[in-house]
Amino acid sequence: MSKILHRSIYAKLPIAVGGRGIELFDADGKAYIDASGGAAVSCIGHGHPDVLAALHAQLDKLAYAHTGFFTTEVAERLADRLVADSPDGIDYVYFVSGGSEAIEAALKMARQYFVERGESRRRHVIARRQSYHGNTLGALAVGGNEWRRAKFKPLLIETHHIAPCYAYRDRSDAESELEYGDRVAYELEAKILELGPHGVIAFVAETVVGATAGAVPPVKGYFRKVREICDRYGVLLILDEVMCGMGRTGTLHAFEQEGIVPDIMSVAKGLGGGYQPIGAVLFGRHIYNAFSSGSGFFQHGHTYMGHPMAAAAALAVQNVIREERLLDNVMRMGELLNRRLRERFDSHNHVGDVRGRGLFRAIEIVAERSNKAPFDPAQKLNAVVKREALARGLMVYPMGGTIDGARGDHVLLAPPFTVNAGQVDTIVERLGDALDAALSKSGS
Numbered sequence: 001m002s003k004i005l006h007r008s009i010y011a012k013l014p015i016a017v018g019g020r021g022i023e024l025f026d027a028d029g030k031a032y033i034d035a036s037g038g039a040a041v042s043c044i045g046h047g048h049p050d051v052l053a054a055l056h057a058q059l060d061k062l063a064y065a066h067t068g069f070f071t072t073e074v075a076e077r078l079a080d081r082l083v084a085d086s087p088d089g090i091d092y093v094y095f096v097s098g099g100s101e102a103i104e105a106a107l108k109m110a111r112q113y114f115v116e117r118g119e120s121r122r123r124h125v126i127a128r129r130q131s132y133h134g135n136t137l138g139a140l141a142v143g144g145n146e147w148r149r150a151k152f153k154p155l156l157i158e159t160h161h162i163a164p165c166y167a168y169r170d171r172s173d174a175e176s177e178l179e180y181g182d183r184v185a186y187e188l189e190a191k192i193l194e195l196g197p198h199g200v201i202a203f204v205a206e207t208v209v210g211a212t213a214g215a216v217p218p219v220k221g222y223f224r225k226v227r228e229i230c231d232r233y234g235v236l237l238i239l240d241e242v243m244c245g246m247g248r249t250g251t252l253h254a255f256e257q258e259g260i261v262p263d264i265m266s267v268a269k270g271l272g273g274g275y276q277p278i279g280a281v282l283f284g285r286h287i288y289n290a291f292s293s294g295s296g297f298f299q300h301g302h303t304y305m306g307h308p309m310a311a312a313a314a315l316a317v318q319n320v321i322r323e324e325r326l327l328d329n330v331m332r333m334g335e336l337l338n339r340r341l342r343e344r345f346d347s348h349n350h351v352g353d354v355r356g357r358g359l360f361r362a363i364e365i366v367a368e369r370s371n372k373a374p375f376d377p378a379q380k381l382n383a384v385v386k387r388e389a390l391a392r393g394l395m396v397y398p399m400g401g402t403i404d405g406a407r408g409d410h411v412l413l414a415p416p417f418t419v420n421a422g423q424v425d426t427i428v429e430r431l432g433d434a435l436d437a438a439l440s441k442s443g444s
């Protein structure tokens with residue numbers, strides 16, 4: 001065999017050579033518990049035989065057909081399944097190859113919806129600070145992270161950012177959760193009025209915020225208010241569930257726990273569970289009807305959309321989730337994970353918050369619990385935690401420091417839905433040890 005020259009930009013990383021269940025193995029034979037599912041992707045773990053069989057079977061039949069000519073049975077079955085399992089109001093599916101592509105398509109879909117209706121002057125998009133929607137130019141523009149956007153600003157569409165719903169940091173002691181939720185939701189109304197009610201296309205938000213702030217769920221009632229405000233001004237609600245969706249919070253879509261339905265939503269990561277790259281935009285009949293009674297088609301497209309191999313993987317992953325009743329396990333193990341995190345960190349000097357839903361959980365690290373002061377981003381504590389966790393055979397997803405605009409460091413956990421009680425205990429034990437080691441190395 002020829003020598004590997006390491007010309008990829010990832011060449012300094014360890015080499016992953018295998019995966020089984022919730023573990024990954026590197027070239028030195030070291031095992032890692034994949035407690036982050038990569039980036040909240042590997043929802044049924046690695047090497048599931050049903051998915052491998054489905055992929056082999058599809059490869060034997062047909063690896064690729066261009067959607068300019070054909071759809072495929074497997075893509076149609078997957079679309080039917082996604083619509084059947086979604087609440088009323090989600091009627092159609094548009095397949096793409098990942099999360100950023102899903103957001104790009106969702107934004108164009110929202111704009112074209114208004115163009116078809118003769119409302120071309122609608123052009124503004126409102127999104128939230130401390131959000132992540134992807135790295136392509138449209139997705140980057142709506143993402144609420146100044147650090148990520150700064151270098152590329154001249155290339156980005158203008159987006160208007162309002163406050164996130166981040167109770168741990170922003171709710172005052174004088175406010176109830178409901179009052180806080182109303183206050184931040186009304187920021188949306190104020191922004192719509194400022195921009196002109198007939199000028200706004202859409203409000204984009206992650207239902208449960210993922211990487212940028214660490215599994216931050218909305219307070220009760222927030223999204224109901226947001227939905228009301230969007231309806232009042234005819235603004236479309238786009239929910240980005242690329243990370244928090246497809247069962248990760250215990251329901252197929254995280255928005256089901258909010259009692260609302262978006263006009264358009266994006267899913268990706270857990271849809272294909274990492275077996276193939278796939279994302280999708282799910283949307284309502286009113287959007288579809290605007291296209292079909294207007295120009296007749298959605299003016300978008302990618303070479304690999306509806307890819308049969310990706311659809312086969314996703315359909316098999318979703319079948320495994322159903323047949324193995326994994327959403328029940330997400331609820332049960334999610335509660336256990338929350339309990340264990342609280343036992344370990346509730347009185348920890350440097351953990352300010354333990355939060356999340358289902359198997360989407362996080363701890364927020366603070367220098368000082370009493371005033372929630374974050375560590376100096378220059379310390380890059382999140383990177384040290386990651387290193388210490390990897391040394392202990394644990395994959396977690398720490399973010400923060402400069403990446404987060406210095407609002408704090410956090411560690412995100414998103415283990416496969418198959419995780420068991422013993423593995424939950426090990427994850428929390430290793431995370432606690434890694435955090436303490438990182439803090440002591442940083443002199444805290």
Ligand code: PLP
Binds near residue numbers: 101135206268269
């Ligand atoms: N939206 C959210 C909420 C995400 O978390 C991500 C990725 O982490 C994306 C969009 C972008 O997805 P991708 O990396 O597949 O392009």
